[in-house]
Amino acid sequence: MIDLGIVALCLGVALVASESALGGRKLQTGLSRVLVLWGAIGAALVLHFAFARGAGMLVFGVFWSGAFLTWFGVRSHVESSILLRLVFLLRGGGQQPEALLARYEALYGPEQRLEELLRSGLAEREGEGLRVTPKGRRILAAVDWLR
Amino acid sequence: MNALDLAAIAGAALLTTAFAAARFGELIFVAGSAVVVAGGVLLALVTPAPPAQAVLLAVGLALYAFGLAIVRVMLHRSVSLRMLARLGEPAAEEGSRLDIRGRLDDIARYRLARSRGGSFELTAFGRLVARIVAWFYQVTQVGA
Numbered sequence: 001m002i003d004l005g006i007v008a009l010c011l012g013v014a015l016v017a018s019e020s021a022l023g024g025r026k027l028q029t030g031l032s033r034v035l036v037l038w039g040a041i042g043a044a045l046v047l048h049f050a051f052a053r054g055a056g057m058l059v060f061g062v063f064w065s066g067a068f069l070t071w072f073g074v075r076s077h078v079e080s081s082i083l084l085r086l087v088f089l090l091r092g093g094g095q096q097p098e099a100l101l102a103r104y105e106a107l108y109g110p111e112q113r114l115e116e117l118l119r120s121g122l123a124e125r126e127g128e129g130l131r132v133t134p135k136g137r138r139i140l141a142a143v144d145w146l147r
Numbered sequence: 148m149n150a151l152d153l154a155a156i157a158g159a160a161l162l163t164t165a166f167a168a169a170r171f172g173e174l175i176f177v178a179g180s181a182v183v184v185a186g187g188v189l190l191a192l193v194t195p196a197p198p199a200q201a202v203l204l205a206v207g208l209a210l211y212a213f214g215l216a217i218v219r220v221m222l223h224r225s226v227s228l229r230m231l232a233r234l235g236e237p238a239a240e241e242g243s244r245l246d247i248r249g250r251l252d253d254i255a256r257y258r259l260a261r262s263r264g265g266s267f268e269l270t271a272f273g274r275l276v277a278r279i280v281a282w283f284y285q286v287t288q289v290g291a
Contacts, residue, residue, distance in 0.1 A: 003199035024288030028227070056200045058152035062159045063207030069214025077217055079289045082226060082250040084280045087259050087269065091277045094268035097251055110244065113227050122231055132234050140232055146170055146222055 003053070007045065007060070011067055014041050018071070027076045028120040038068045082108075151196045151204050158183045158208045166215045176219060180212035 017037050022030045042064040049056040078084055085108055089100060114130065117123040122136035132140065165179030187208035191201035222228070226246045251267075254260045259273035269277060 001199060003197070004202060007203065019287060022287070026289060053197075056149070056152065056197075056203070058148065059155040059200050059204045059207065062155040062211060063203040065159065066207045066210030066212075066214055069218070070210045071214075073214045073217025073221070075287065077221060078280065078283050079287065080225070080227065082247050083253050083257075083259070084276070086250060086254055087273055087277050088280045088284065090260055090267060090269050090273065091281065094263065094266040096266050100267060101248060101251070104247065105244070109247070110230065113230055117227065117231055117234075123234055130234050132231060136231055136234075140228070143222055143228055146167065146219075 003049075003056075006048065007063070010041050010045055014038055014067075015071065017041075026079055026116055026120075027072065028116065028122070038064070042068075149196060149200075151190070151194060151200050154187065154190050155204050155207065158187055158204075159211055162208070162211050162215060166219065169219060173219070176216070180216065184209050184212050 014037060018034045021033045021037055027034070042061070045060055045064065046057050049060050082104070086100060086104055089095070089103055089107075095103070114123070117136070118125070118130070121133055122139065123130050124133050161183050162180060165176045165183075168179075169176035184205075188205045191205040194201050229246060254267065254273075255262060258270055259276060260267045260269050262268075
């Protein structure tokens with residue numbers, strides 16, 4: 001049970017450290033530094049299992065990967081979800097659909113999403129317009145293949 | 148390395164394969180995940196290995212499957228990915244606006260809000276979700 005306590009503690013540290021590293025930014029902008037954090041904490045725990053227990057490294061490795069995937073999925077989904085933003089904006093009371101959409105677009109609409117794509121290096125400015133960067137093209141190719 | 152280590156890596160490999168194979172049909176991923184997670188739980192219950200490892204195996208495979216499932220949803224629904232794919236097209240922003248408009252229908256479909264007198268109002272479920280989301284935005288500081 002001590003092992004479970006250690007894992008839970010490290011999970012808590014990873015979550016707090018990730019939020020601290022992101023500092024309010026979206027995941028697509030700060031993913032690499034978060035990956036380094038989770039990798040470093042996970043590697044330390046794998047070494048613990050290897051040397052202190054002699055087994056369980058792969059069990060822990062799969063657990064850690066699963067915990068990261070779940071955190072990544074939930075955070076990324078909630079921070080970007082239009083549906084949840086609309087629900088959040090409705091907290092103040094009932095709104096006409098057009099007013100709700102206008103409020104959403106003013107705060108988190110296409111312009112803000114384009115800015116986020118630029119900040120994360122997936123798109124870049126080209127004269128008056130925008131174009132997809134090589135990094136963006138790789139991601140789109142992977143997404144197309146997986147769909 | 149013990150039998151649970153081997154089961155863990157085999158389970159993760161199967162889940163990853165099912166995730167990639169889901170492009171031929173989502174059912175492959177759903178069925179594959181159910182089999183692997185059930186197998187992990189069953190193994191955790193009968194194994195003579197230390198209980199901590201058994202718990203980590205069962206929970207780990209379940210988290211791995213759940214995380215991949217969310218990523219699959221994002222692949223299909225992400226407005227930012229669709230916007231990136233349409234970048235440079237004249238109607239890119241208009242397409243995004245249509246995506247956003249489509250989410251209004253989802254609010255009613257998932258019973259988060261109901262339309263009353265042409266105005267959207269949160270249901271009890273919607274208010275609960277809104278409270279959780281507000282807490283999440285506050286903790287992560289992602290522009291609440």
